[in-house]
Amino acid sequence: MSDQGNGHASNIHQMSYPALELAQGVIPNTDPAMDPSHQHHHPHVHHNAFSMQGRDDEVVYTKGTTADKSDIPDPGPQEEELRRRDDPERHPAHVHPALAAERGADDLHGDEATFGNDSSARSKTGVAVADAEKATLTSGSSEDAPQGQIKSRFYRHNRTIIHGVIFMATTAWWIAGLVLHRKDLGWVVPFLAWLAVNLRLLFYHIPITIITKPMHFVWNQTGVRVAGLVPDRFKLPVSAVLVAAIIMIGGFASPESEDNTRANRAVSLFGLLVFIGVLWATSKNRKLIKWHTVIVGMLFQFIIALFVLRTTTGYDIFNAVSGFARRLLENAGQGTAFLTSKETAELKWFLVGVLPAIIFFVALVQLLYYVGFIQWFIGKFAVFFFWSMRVSGAEAVVAAASPFIGQGESAMLIKPFVAHLTQAELHQVMTSGFATIAGSVLVAYIALGINPQALISSCVMSIPASLAISKLRYPETEETLTAGRVVVPDDDDHKAANALHAFANGAWLGLKIAGMILSTLLCILALIAFINWILTWIGSYMNINDPPLTVELIVGYLCYPIAFLLGVPRNGDLLKVSKLIGIKLIANEFVAYNALQTEAEYADLSGRSRLIATYALCGFANLGSLGTQIGVLSQLAPSRSGDVSRLAMSALLAGAISTFTSASIAGLLVTNQEAFFTPTAAA
Numbered sequence: 001m002s003d004q005g006n007g008h009a010s011n012i013h014q015m016s017y018p019a020l021e022l023a024q025g026v027i028p029n030t031d032p033a034m035d036p037s038h039q040h041h042h043p044h045v046h047h048n049a050f051s052m053q054g055r056d057d058e059v060v061y062t063k064g065t066t067a068d069k070s071d072i073p074d075p076g077p078q079e080e081e082l083r084r085r086d087d088p089e090r091h092p093a094h095v096h097p098a099l100a101a102e103r104g105a106d107d108l109h110g111d112e113a114t115f116g117n118d119s120s121a122r123s124k125t126g127v128a129v130a131d132a133e134k135a136t137l138t139s140g141s142s143e144d145a146p147q148g149q150i151k152s153r154f155y156r157h158n159r160t161i162i163h164g165v166i167f168m169a170t171t172a173w174w175i176a177g178l179v180l181h182r183k184d185l186g187w188v189v190p191f192l193a194w195l196a197v198n199l200r201l202l203f204y205h206i207p208i209t210i211i212t213k214p215m216h217f218v219w220n221q222t223g224v225r226v227a228g229l230v231p232d233r234f235k236l237p238v239s240a241v242l243v244a245a246i247i248m249i250g251g252f253a254s255p256e257s258e259d260n261t262r263a264n265r266a267v268s269l270f271g272l273l274v275f276i277g278v279l280w281a282t283s284k285n286r287k288l289i290k291w292h293t294v295i296v297g298m299l300f301q302f303i304i305a306l307f308v309l310r311t312t313t314g315y316d317i318f319n320a321v322s323g324f325a326r327r328l329l330e331n332a333g334q335g336t337a338f339l340t341s342k343e344t345a346e347l348k349w350f351l352v353g354v355l356p357a358i359i360f361f362v363a364l365v366q367l368l369y370y371v372g373f374i375q376w377f378i379g380k381f382a383v384f385f386f387w388s389m390r391v392s393g394a395e396a397v398v399a400a401a402s403p404f405i406g407q408g409e410s411a412m413l414i415k416p417f418v419a420h421l422t423q424a425e426l427h428q429v430m431t432s433g434f435a436t437i438a439g440s441v442l443v444a445y446i447a448l449g450i451n452p453q454a455l456i457s458s459c460v461m462s463i464p465a466s467l468a469i470s471k472l473r474y475p476e477t478e479e480t481l482t483a484g485r486v487v488v489p490d491d492d493d494h495k496a497a498n499a500l501h502a503f504a505n506g507a508w509l510g511l512k513i514a515g516m517i518l519s520t521l522l523c524i525l526a527l528i529a530f531i532n533w534i535l536t537w538i539g540s541y542m543n544i545n546d547p548p549l550t551v552e553l554i555v556g557y558l559c560y561p562i563a564f565l566l567g568v569p570r571n572g573d574l575l576k577v578s579k580l581i582g583i584k585l586i587a588n589e590f591v592a593y594n595a596l597q598t599e600a601e602y603a604d605l606s607g608r609s610r611l612i613a614t615y616a617l618c619g620f621a622n623l624g625s626l627g628t629q630i631g632v633l634s635q636l637a638p639s640r641s642g643d644v645s646r647l648a649m650s651a652l653l654a655g656a657i658s659t660f661t662s663a664s665i666a667g668l669l670v671t672n673q674e675a676f677f678t679p680t681a682a683a
Contacts (some may be wrong), residue, residue: 163201170194188313189320236291243299250306251668259569259608260671268667271565275657275664279472288475293389297468300388301461302665308457309669315453322452328364329447332357350594354444355518359510361443365405366506370496378404378413381463382486389467393482395425399432399467403459406440407433407620408632414482419637422478424471426640427647427654430629431470434621434655436462437589440513444590449597451614458618458662465658473654474647517590520624524587555582566612566660567667573609576602580613585656588622611670615663621656 155162174194178187230238251265276298283289307314336356337345344352368374381400386393394414401410411418411429421429436459437445446452496502532550539549547553556579563578564570580602584592596602596613605613620628630648634641 159204163204167198167201170197186316188316192317236295239295240291243295243302246299247302247668250302250310254310254671257671259571259606264567264569264608265668267564268567268664271567272661272664272668274565275661276472279469279654279657283472284474285477288477290390290471290475293391293471294468296389297464297471298661300385300464301468301662302669304457304461304464305662305665305669308453309666310671318453318456321456322446325443325446325452325456328361328443329353329357332360335360350521351518354447355514357443357447358440358514358517359507362440362510362513363503363506365439366496366509367499367503370499370502374405379486385463385467386486389464391428391467391471392425392476392480393484393486394421394480395428395432395467395482396486398429399463402432402438402466403436403462404439406438407625407629409438411632411636415636417482418633419639420481421637421640422476422480423643423647424474424476424478425480426633426643427474427651428467428470429633430644430648430651431473431654431658432462432466433629434625434652435466435469435619435658437618437620440510441517441590444517445593448593450593451611454611454614454666455618458615458659458666461662461665462619462658465661466655469654469658469661470651473650520588521590524591524624528587528591551586552579552583555579555586558582559585562616562660566616566663568609568612569606571606573605576605577609577613577616581616584617584619585622588624589617589619592617608667608670612663612667615666616660618662619655619659621652621659626652 171194174190177185177190227235247269251269252262256262276294280286280289308318309315333345333353333356336352340352347353365374378397378401382393382396385391385400386396389396391399394417397413398410401413407430410433414421414429418429437455442455442459445455496505528551532548532552535549535551535554539545542549556575559578559581560574562581563574566577568574568577580592580596583595596605596610596617626648629651630641630644633644637644
């Protein structure tokens with residue numbers, strides 16, 4: 001039964017969702033929980049008695065569900081330790097104070113009924129008894145409490161002092177850097193780091209509403225009022241014209257440079273319009289397209305590219321992030337040098353220069369996931385795109401997570417909801433995975449010599465792009481279960497005991513990912529070489545010798561129009577870039593990036609062509625990833641495997657076009673491509 005009084009669970013952000021009203025032609029959800037006739041009111045742990053006045057519906061509950069014996073064995077002491085963190089039922093402070101006072105006597109009476117009148121039973125057992133309906137908790141004795149709980153209590157009691165020390169230390173560091181290295185090392189990145197850390201500490205002590213309420217007030221008094229002046233029937237055309245004007249001015253106002261002429265930029269803009277037009281023409285239901293999502297998504301994609309490619313501050317920020325990624329590679333090299341030798345670690349081999357960095361990065365991500373940083377970071381991104389683009393919570397979470405943790409792992413974040421996703425949501429989940437790359441392979445591409453700023457900015461641009469493109473290709477026609485909320489559930493099934501355990505698990509996961517990449521590349525490259533040998537043999541009898549008939553040549557001509565629409569200069573680079581795009585779609589982006597950096601054929605690409613190719617290849621949209629997506633989602637929800645298989649090819653094409661739109665925008669905006677140019681190894 002649906003609950004109109006849902007409380008805020010961990011990592012859940014409730015907010016208004018203006019698109020909840022059913023549009024004409026929307027298909028009702030078959031889930032009984034979504035049936036309006038099943039709605040009712042009842043008290044909730046986060047609602048006091050005053051808020052529930054007048055809600056006296058007669059409610060009938062199914063008996064015996066809460067206390068049913070679980071199929072899962074009772075947890076032992078070690079398993080209980082694994083699950084103690086972030087469990088809202090283990091922190092009585094999370095219960096509403098008024099409700100706790102109101103129910104205190106009842107809880108005490110219930111405890112006596114459970115343990116008898118002998119309170120010593122509780123102290124001897126050291127257990128905690130939770131009331132599943134009331135969401136209250138009575139804790140046992142602390143004598144046998146795990147060491148982690150003792151540390152947690154120490155932190156809670158001294159949190160203000162600890163946070164004060166951190167604030168003073170970070171402030172002293174920032175001021176020292178500002179005085180000593182403001183001119184040579186810059187001030188923007190240290191300031192942002194200081195601000196992020198201390199804002200996080202500040203909001204432990206004061207509610208974030210002191211910032212969000214003024215923001216909402218300003219927005220309601222400015223943006224909402226201005227939008228209210230426009231008649232409803234003109235809002236969509238005015239928004240589209242405004243975004244088009246921003247793109248036109250941003251793309252053509254800057255002076256020309258080298259092969260970045262206004263003619264080439266016009267081709268990139270034309271290509272962007274063609275991609276959008278093709279998606280509209282092939283849309284599943286053109287009448288139900290939410291143009292707000294499409295327009296806002298394209299605007300955000302353009303603004304991100306403008307910030308990176310045209311502003312010094314944006315370039316500095318992304319350069320700092322790419323510098324961090326390069327530093328990761330150097331740190332991984334230290335481990336490789338210990339296992340082999342210093343000379344071996346300096347070799348430009350994929351086996352010793354790329355794979356160790358992947359293992360180390362995955363281990364680091366798992367450590368950050370354990371401390372809660374990844375969930376918090378993804379949650380903030382998801383809430384922003386959820387609010388601004390009017391998508392469901394599940395779609396926002398997956399889109400925000402895909403560039404950082406990968407296509408399979410991002411789907412795991414919404415594991416409880418996968419079986420209940422609508423067709424459009426499934427399409428969006430897969431599109432987000434195809435439209436970008438994962439952080440684990442990002443460091444590998446940087447190790448190959450691909451420009452880090454272009455890679456990182458492309459990953460961020462893919463978030464709004466994938467949402468816009470997917471909703472254009474496959475608009476929502478059903479009711480969504482996660483409409484109106486953003487949820488990032490904790491993965492209790494794989495929770496580590498401590499930070500060292502999480503890091504070790506990450507190292508093992510990184511080893512498996514590195515092994516998969518190694519074996520996949522070996523087999524794909526060998527297969528392409530085998531097919532090229534057959535094609536060359538066939539072509540020799542037809543006098544196709546210069547150039548020889550190969551897979552690259554065939555897919556290059558097939559993708560020739562795509563390279564033209566991206567704005568690649570017509571100076572001999574078109575066929576080369578189209579070959580790379582074809583290799584990426586048929587094999588994978590690893591093979592294409594490796595060819596871009598190591599093969600002599602691509603050593604003389606112009607700076608503009610190289611940058612466009614870098615953006616165009618930055619995605620998992622290939623036939624190999626198609627199997628990965630189907631496999632992961634089918635495992636998470638076996639009942640939806642048929643839907644996943646039917647939607648997979650459409651999502652693959654939508655993901656590829658999302659990446660191409662980023663490349664078109666890059667071709668529209670880039671003026672100083674030399675700042676993003678990394679010489680090839682062949683050169």
